[in-house]
Amino acid sequence: MVGALSQEAKDAFAFDQIPWDRFPCGPQTRDDVARMRSDDPDVVRQAVRGVNGELANSSWSVAALAVPFLLRVAADPHGSCRAYALEVAADAARSTLGPGRRQMLRLPEDEQLFEPSGYPGHWGIAAARDAITADLDLVLSLLADPAPDVRPYAAYAAVAASGRLDDVRSAVQARLGVETDPIVRAGLVFAVAQLACRLPDPECLTWTQTLWADPATPPAVRISAALSWLCLTDSPPPEGLLFILDVCATDDTARLMAPLPWLRAISYDGVTALHRWVRGLLHPDTWHEIDDPWAPSPTQGELYLASWFNGLPPGRLPDPYEMLKNTKWARLGTPMGQAASLPAALARLLDPDPTVRADAARDVLTEVTHQNTVYEATVPVALYIAAILNLPSTTAGEPAGDLLPTRFTLLEWLGDTSDDADDESVAAGARIFGPDHPDADSTVRIYRELRPAVYRAVQELLDDPDSRVRDAALIAAIPLAEHPALAAQRDILADRACLLLAASSNRHHRNRALDALRTWGHDTSTLENTEDAAARQRYNLVRNPDPWAGAGSTDDPPF
Template sequence: MNRWQDDPAYQAVERAFVDGDPLDQAGGPLDVRAVVAGIRAEARERFLIEEVPWGRFPEGGRVQEAMEWLRSGDATRADSALGRLGGLCADDRRAAVAPTVPFLIRIGTDPEASHRVAALAVAASAVRMRYHGVCTRADMLRSRDDEWFFEVTGYPQNWSVRAARDAIAADAGLLLPLLDDPDPEMRIAAAYVLAAATCRVRSIRTAFHARLLVEHDPATRAGLVLAIAELGRAHPDPWTARWLRSCWSDPARPPEVRVIAALGWLCLTDLPVPDELRTMLDELATDQTARLTAPLPWMRAVASIDGDGLTRCLRIMLHPDTADTEGYDAPWL
């Protein structure tokens, strides 16, 4: 049985990024940012996965096989493929997954395709590093692709994440119409992906706000507020934090919007927590609100047990000196 140490891709990454200077590889064949940017438009549209040099990156062979399964159109194989890709992201092996993002977006935006929401979920997993389980004010909603972090393979994780985020920005025009999809799950998935884009920020932000004005599904409203907050964290502007504060302090807003806006505001500022915010959360951050927001991908990512994402975030953000343990009756007090 072959060991991972004997894999040529692992060996190349070790020589280039562990033993050598990572900056020497910028723009070269091992720079996944350049590889993703170089995928031809025709290859993206026609699912020509053979044009992608998967073998340059650790686990590339497994990723290419998963992409073949997706291309086959077989529903069972597609489910296995997306599970494999998501698992590689969870295992901190994103370099070979990043080039799948343009193809996953096309699955997600194809009304005839199966597994549309799941495909977008994998694309979203590729762009969020050091994210799962993290819900402090300093770190939640933060992309961190401008800092050096390394995957378990030795590959620069910030390059993998940046490549995937750039791919989302390049295809934002395909994703934006999904904010008006009839399926709330699809609208939430599209917002989750678009919130990680590196550019086209103004048009994406405008689309989020436009959808929020007409959105009738409470969970989707909460997701759109989180997407606006995440976009505002990655691309700071003086307006988003003020808007979030106006939302959580406005009694006319729906409860889930006020609670999630408070969460977003806490992530975008380091100001002391106002008594007004604590009072509002005491009234509105109920078990019902927690259940409503639990399916949101942001909340699933930070949950320690099923459904506790919101209460865990509030406990940690409002009581940073308190141990992260379960069992508080009113953890935000």
């Protein structure tokens, strides 16, 4: 479809010739392409960013449709964000990089990928490569562009072409012979090596060794040559190469090389991308470790949260008023950004008016609740809620019409949050990310350490006169009691779970109580009713790892 566009149509930005409506997110991407013709640089950048957002969502197909127009944004000498447009066009022709010396410069040729919609993503990647090939003369002309930031991105895009690779190699090598900017030269070295990964060149290994071994070569070029050498062979790195990496891979060099697209592809903070690449090449076995070079570096919020945790009073809940005042909430992340607005809402949880407390609970819990994830701000919010849970002000003015008790609302949230950090959730993360890399989530680990302190606050409400609060306290206590220090509490909770099952019809509460009893080795056959058995069967069906088993043949695709 992209290949059917004539050069005239592409040059004229005739994007309406493409049936965008036939693709997921097509209308949005069409609008982004339309905005690329704006005279406002900010509008153009936002439009390019919109296409990049589709790539972030693994929507390669619509990104491929935008490639011809991205290349024309890059080719406009008076345009804005030209390098960015080249980067997005080139990334549409790539999939995610992987660890290992043979992986970091490779362009997957036969990999099957699928978009969230089920559309074959590898078709989109192939279309993007064909689109670059169709405009290869335009891309190669940018190797000599007057703007030094454009030239390495032109090489980055050219090496992703599906054809004419000999022409690409000749053009990149010719440019390298006359290029004077050391950072651009470093990028061109990466491009030559990446071409050698796609189109074998036995002389390339020797050529890169000559470059990194030459003391007259600029440090950035020596580094790119050394990394390229490592990507081209499985041979052990010679001492000379390790010495070059040690001497030349400084913070200053990393900062200078950070804008190169090969580094940006693995960069979360720019400056450390070079060091990630070096460690990933020399120590590929550290892929699943917490300090894995490809994993995002700890955010400022995570670092602050760790420091905050270390400053907590051992074994007891902090004073809620001091905690509200002294916690640097603006440093902590939420699904909506930063937590700067949380202190005011948290303070209202102690308002004497139950209606104000209900609104505050909604504001607070909405701010830190999204997709079963424990965010940076979730941890201090949970500890603050535990610290105020038994204060008389949380029941002031109750009962209040149809409003649920404040304690019930807070306990329900504590239970759900503890479920998100329970042993089963951590085990699921380990299955996905590896046994030594439990979701790489320091916030979950900190929350799990705080479970005994939170439990002590919840425990006091297990005998609350309001059955709603009493049951919510039990359901919150169950996942907290998974902590080894609370093992002795499980028999007490089991007795209370049996009482709940005798009186409650709340489906969520009954499921949690029955699951806990089974996990703790109790026979639940006499405690289940008909609805419980049906719910368990539905749950087992959902968890069946082979949902097609026994379903017979079907013409419908699995997606």
